[in-house]
Amino acid sequence: MCGRTDIEQWGQMNKDAIQLRSVTRRYGSGDSAVTALDKVSLSFPEGTFTAVMGPSGSGKSTLLQCAAGLDRPTSGSVVVGGTDLTKLNETKLTLLRRERIGFVFQSFNLLPSLTAEQNVALPLRLAGRRPARAQVREVLEQVGLGDRARHRPTEMSGGQQQRVALARALITRPEVLFGDEPTGALDSQTGREVLKLLRGMVDADGQTVIMVTHDPVSASYADRIVFLVDGRVNGEMVGASADDIATRMTKLEAAPC
Numbered sequence: 084m085c086g087r088t089d090i091e092q093w094g095q096m097n098k099d100a101i102q103l104r105s106v107t108r109r110y111g112s113g114d115s116a117v118t119a120l121d122k123v124s125l126s127f128p129e130g131t132f133t134a135v136m137g138p139s140g141s142g143k144s145t146l147l148q149c150a151a152g153l154d155r156p157t158s159g160s161v162v163v164g165g166t167d168l169t170k171l172n173e174t175k176l177t178l179l180r181r182e183r184i185g186f187v188f189q190s191f192n193l194l195p196s197l198t199a200e201q202n203v204a205l206p207l208r209l210a211g212r213r214p215a216r217a218q219v220r221e222v223l224e225q226v227g228l229g230d231r232a233r234h235r236p237t238e239m240s241g242g243q244q245q246r247v248a249l250a251r252a253l254i255t256r257p258e259v260l261f262g263d264e265p266t267g268a269l270d271s272q273t274g275r276e277v278l279k280l281l282r283g284m285v286d287a288d289g290q291t292v293i294m295v296t297h298d299p300v301s302a303s304y305a306d307r308i309v310f311l312v313d314g315r316v317n318g319e320m321v322g323a324s325a326d327d328i329a330t331r332m333t334k335l336e337a338a339p340c
């Protein structure tokens with residue numbers, strides 16, 4: 084492991100919203116098997132913002148998918164608020180994902196025929212709950228779109244659509260919010276606005292956020308950056324500047340230590 088290896092302050096934070104314990108994810112078998120994650124152990128304290136970075140193919144998306152219960156590790160466990168996801172059957176895992184985890188992707192994945200408020204209310208409807216209009220409005224206000232509730236995705240900018248996707252992820256008040264390149268499809272100014280929103284949710288509401296990104300400036304909004312190389316944790320940085328993160332990434336991409 085290179086770089087800072089023991090970050091004492093980090094270990095003394097709030098209790099963990101999520102833990103990965105020796106998580107391995109292998110694809111395929113025999114000679115063509117790929118180990119996308121190799122015994123990864125990580126803790127994510129409540130109310131913190133973590134960015135996951137690493138060269139292409141280092142296992143970032145696989146880590147996020149396993150942590151969010153969208154994929155199952157080959158071995159190891161993922162514990163969300165005391166529940167071991169790897170021990171749940173499909174039905175219980177689906178319920179947990181629906182009620183306790185939020186996800187935003189690079190592509191906003193909004194339903195084009197629904198208005199912003201209908202898109203935001205969807206997770207509650209899928210869970211068989213009747214969404215209160217006030218609750219939907221409140222979360223739309225939270226992302227600065229109180230005045231766009233009746234607009235459809237095609238009537239909104241990319242940044243506005245991503246904010247609707249954020250509101251949709253937040254409507255269930257998830258314990259952990261995951262983002263897979265959430266600003267990847269946005270111009271840099273709009274991307275910054277979404278990152279500021281995420282930062283604000285962590286600071287004001289104690290939201291736990293875990294985000295994969297390639298962009299050092301985006302990662303600098305996080306409290307901590309975890310670096311992956313070849314499916315293993317290669318080090319961490321806490322409170323790092325975009326320049327320091329970029330330097331570290333350049334070194335990792337040139338010659339991982």
Ligand SMILES: Nc1ncnc2c1ncn2[C@@H]1O[C@H](COP(=O)(O)OP(=O)(O)OP(=O)(O)O)[C@@H](O)[C@H]1O
Nearest residue numbers: 110117118119137138139140141142143144145146
């Ligand atoms: N469904 C799959 N089947 C086989 N191999 C896979 C599958 N998904 C990922 N991999 C392999 O696992 C490794 C990690 O992939 P992953 O997508 O997690 O990396 P990444 O860091 O997110 O990459 P990128 O930055 O390019 O998106 C890669 O070698 C990839 O080819």
